[in-house]
Every structure is written in structure tokens, then in C-alpha cells.
Amino acid sequence: MEVQNYVLPPKKKKRLIIEYIYKIFVFLMMAGIFSYVWVRFYTPFNMAGNIFDQTVKLCFMACIYSGVYYIFGKFYKAYRLGAYRTTELMYYHFLTMGVTNVLFFLEGSIYKHRILNVLPIIGMFMTQWCLLTVVTLFFNRWMAKACEVRKILIVYGNEDYKNFQKKVERKKHKFQIVGHVDQNEGFEVIKEKLSRCTAVYLYEVNDEIQSQLVLYCTQYNIDLYMTRDVEDIIVMGYETSHTFDTPFVRTRKEKVKVYYPFVKRLTDILFSLFGLILMSPVLLIVALCIKLYDRGPVFYKQIRLTKNHREFYIYKFRSMVVNAEKDGIARLSSQKDSRITPIGKIIRATRLDEFPQLFNVLKGDMSIVGPRPERPEIEKQYLEEIPEFGLRLQVKAGLTGYAQIFGKYNTTPLDKLKLDLIYINQQSFLMDIKLILWTVKIMFIPESTEGIENGEITAMKKS
Numbered sequence: 001m002e003v004q005n006y007v008l009p010p011k012k013k014k015r016l017i018i019e020y021i022y023k024i025f026v027f028l029m030m031a032g033i034f035s036y037v038w039v040r041f042y043t044p045f046n047m048a049g050n051i052f053d054q055t056v057k058l059c060f061m062a063c064i065y066s067g068v069y070y071i072f073g074k075f076y077k078a079y080r081l082g083a084y085r086t087t088e089l090m091y092y093h094f095l096t097m098g099v100t101n102v103l104f105f106l107e108g109s110i111y112k113h114r115i116l117n118v119l120p121i122i123g124m125f126m127t128q129w130c131l132l133t134v135v136t137l138f139f140n141r142w143m144a145k146a147c148e149v150r151k152i153l154i155v156y157g158n159e160d161y162k163n164f165q166k167k168v169e170r171k172k173h174k175f176q177i178v179g180h181v182d183q184n185e186g187f188e189v190i191k192e193k194l195s196r197c198t199a200v201y202l203y204e205v206n207d208e209i210q211s212q213l214v215l216y217c218t219q220y221n222i223d224l225y226m227t228r229d230v231e232d233i234i235v236m237g238y239e240t241s242h243t244f245d246t247p248f249v250r251t252r253k254e255k256v257k258v259y260y261p262f263v264k265r266l267t268d269i270l271f272s273l274f275g276l277i278l279m280s281p282v283l284l285i286v287a288l289c290i291k292l293y294d295r296g297p298v299f300y301k302q303i304r305l306t307k308n309h310r311e312f313y314i315y316k317f318r319s320m321v322v323n324a325e326k327d328g329i330a331r332l333s334s335q336k337d338s339r340i341t342p343i344g345k346i347i348r349a350t351r352l353d354e355f356p357q358l359f360n361v362l363k364g365d366m367s368i369v370g371p372r373p374e375r376p377e378i379e380k381q382y383l384e385e386i387p388e389f390g391l392r393l394q395v396k397a398g399l400t401g402y403a404q405i406f407g408k409y410n411t412t413p414l415d416k417l418k419l420d421l422i423y424i425n426q427q428s429f430l431m432d433i434k435l436i437l438w439t440v441k442i443m444f445i446p447e448s449t450e451g452i453e454n455g456e457i458t459a460m461k462k463s
Contacts, residue, residue: 014146019081022139023070026079026132030069030097031062033128034104041120042108065104072096075434076441081143083174089136094129095440101125149173153197154180155190155213157204163412164203183209191216199223230388230414233421256427263429264367271368271436272358279355286317286352289343296322299356304373306397309390312365314373315356319344357399369432370398371420382413389413392420395427400439 035058073079078092101121109116152168152175154161161180168175178196181189183205190213194200200217202210204227217224276283287298301313320339340348347353360366366373371392374382382389398404402423403416411419423431 015082015143018139018143018146019079022081022135023079025135025139026073027066027070029131029135030128031066033124033131034065035062037120037124038104038108042116065100068103069096069100072099075437081140082147086133086137086140089140090129090133092441093132093136097125097128097132144173148198149176150199151176151178151197152199152201153178153190153193154201154203155183155205155209156180157183157206157209161203164201187212194220194222197222199225202226228418230391230417230421233418234391234425257429260427260429264369264432265364267429267432268361268364268368272361275355275358282352283355286343286347290318290341293341293343294322303376304397305376305379305393306365306373307393307395309393311376312360312373314365315359317347317353317356319348319353354399361399365397367396367398368400369423369435370396370401371423372401372404372416373397386414386417389417392417392424394424400435402435405435405438405442 038061039058073093073096076092076095077084078089078096080089084092101124105116105118105121149172154165154168154177165177165180168177179193181193183190187209190209194216200213200222202213202225205213210226213224216222290296290298297318299315300318301315303311304314306312319341321341344353357366361368379389401420403411403419407416407419423435
């Protein structure tokens, strides 16, 4: 089969140029403000010597600063113009800016053997923030004009695709569904509709149609996205065997590093202690607000499941009215749940209700990173539809995790299982650190705490 040579479309070239200009503008602006503040207020390094030596030293520091900023900005996706709203991009820059400035402030303090004056770096942060907001707003609007709405075709194998379609329709500024076709209509019918789209999403299609579309889309450079079965995701954690000249997937999974359980537990203890000490003033205020609102208990405990389906009591700040489940039915919170108190809405949106779980981490019931701990009653319902759902609990339940970050509160059990299995098959200390840093990114994004549909009691979607 002859594969078409890929030519970058003019619109995509324009988008790349805008993004490059934006990055250069950001780095020069950040480096310039940093250089002025660093020399004017801190001068942590010996700036003695002729003007050339001083300039070289300053440029070296500015380059390091820009490099660190670039790395964290890339990690938090702060340069994705057109992909996110300006407010989201500025939030990601806020995190990037904060981490970078704190690191350089600590570095300067270590060099000087004393804590430096914090006011100049606060002033630098505010100046960077104000100027970057204006720049990002301009470039993001420019990018929006240059971007075309992505036209996508959905090829589906079952009616569950309608739930995915709803998710796409919520992002009309980015995606337009030009058609959806049942896999049973055959490859020729699907191929006729491909000319109207720029990307194809395959939702639970059979192997025959998938193979044909993979080859066709590869030949004609059409973006292709596919859902994966649970078995496929499990196999992702295995390695390829090259014993013979025919490649095989080796089904014996590689074990995690010997030191990983010890390092993970040590990290859990240190992070939970640090979090409780650092956040103690805020947690005391939250506890006081809950108590003053309705005189009810500040905390509530509930039976959840952790590794090997062991039951334990989880601790949270109470965000609902007292006796929220007086009918005895276990249910998740819905999008307009009348049981949630005004204080509860705030602490749920900011994740403050989750912080008492740090005591569970200290006790060893949970880890900082792991699958979300489900209630036994709700897991029982999920297992009736998805017997593999129990595979999530091969590891300890976690305060944050892959499914919590890349999914939502109302993510379907099947998708939640797939996300958790991706983590289980790739777990490592580096992965845990990445997920902890990503958690900071989603903490104040309201979509991630979106409840289930009104009238439902679990996240299991109805066809």
C-alpha cells in the first residue's frame, strides 16, 4: 500500500507559527522581568567584573530561568493556545510561575545562607501575571481565529456512543460532529463519509472495521482515535518478546522495582504530614464554618474499599446535610444535589473536603496516589455489569490518581477502570510524582467535580 506524503495544511502552519511566537514572547518577557528583579534586589551571585562578564552571568541565569519555566509550562500544558480557554491557560501559567519563582527564591536563599526578602519576588510574580494575562488573551484570540473547528466522524459499535457524543457536543467551540455511523453499515459506507472529516473516533468497534480504518487512515493521513478494551489496556503493561523473529507479547507482567513499596510508603507519610501541617489553619477554618452552619458534626466517616477489597473507614469533611442517606440507599452526589450544603459546595469545588483523608494515608489504609476508594454497595452494582471492575484494587486506594485526574467524579465505571489500569500497569515513583503535580493543576477546575445526572444513584450510564 502506498502511503501519501504528509503536507502540513496552511491553517496548521499558521497555528504553529502563532504558538512559536507566543512562546518566544513569553520567555523573553519572563526572562526580562526576572533579570531586572534578580539584579536589582537579590544579586545572589558575584556580579563583579567587566560589563561583558556580568552580561554573560545574567544571560546564563535568565536562560536557566526560562528553561525551568518552559519545562513546567510544558508539563502543565500552559502553551496550548486554542485548546483551552484563556482563564484555564492563565491558571496553568499561575502554577508554572509559582513553581519556577519559588525554586529560584529557594536557590537564592541557599546561596546566601539566609531567607531572602520575599516582597520583590511577590512583586515580580504580580507583574509577570498581569503582563502575561494581556499577552495570553491576545494570542489566544488570535489562535481562535486561525483555528478551524475540528470536524469529526464517530464510528460506533454500540449505543453507548451517545454518552461520548454528549461530551463532544459540550465543546462546540473545538469540535463539530459531521456524522456518526454504525459499524454494521460496512467499511465502504464509512469510507464515503471520511472525506467530510478531519478526525475519526472509533467507539467500541469490532476488530475487522478497526483494522480496515487503521490502514486507510494511515494511508491518507487522517487522525484516528480508538477506544481500548480492558484486556488491551492490561496488555499495555507487558513487554514484547523477541526470542524469535516473530514478535510476541509476553503475558508475564514485570514486577515493580524492589524499592518502590518502601519509597511509596515513605512518600505517603511525608506528604500527608506536610499537608496536614501546612494546611492546618485552613482546615481549622473549614471545620469552624461547618460547625457554625448547622451545628452538625464536622467530619463524617464511611466504609470504603482499598487493596484486595479490604474495608476501612474513610474520613472527610461533611459537605452534605446530616442524615443525607436516611433512606438507606447508597448514592453518589448529583449535579444539583439538594443534600449539599452551601459550605459543602465550596469545599467540594476546592477539594478541601478531601484533606481529612490524609489521616487515612498516615494509617496506611490509603496512599497519596491510587484508585478512588469506592463504597462496597456501589462497587457491587458495578461488578454486576463489569466483572473486571475489581481489578482496580490490586493496589491501595488513593487520595488522587490517574482516574481522578484524567476523569471526572461522574466518569463511567468502565472508563474509570481503564484509567486506573493504565496507572497500575505503569506505576513507579516518577509516575506518582507526576500525578501529584497534575493534581495541583485540576484542583480548581469545576468540570472535574461534576456530579452524576439528577435522578441517578451511580455513574453507570444507561443506553
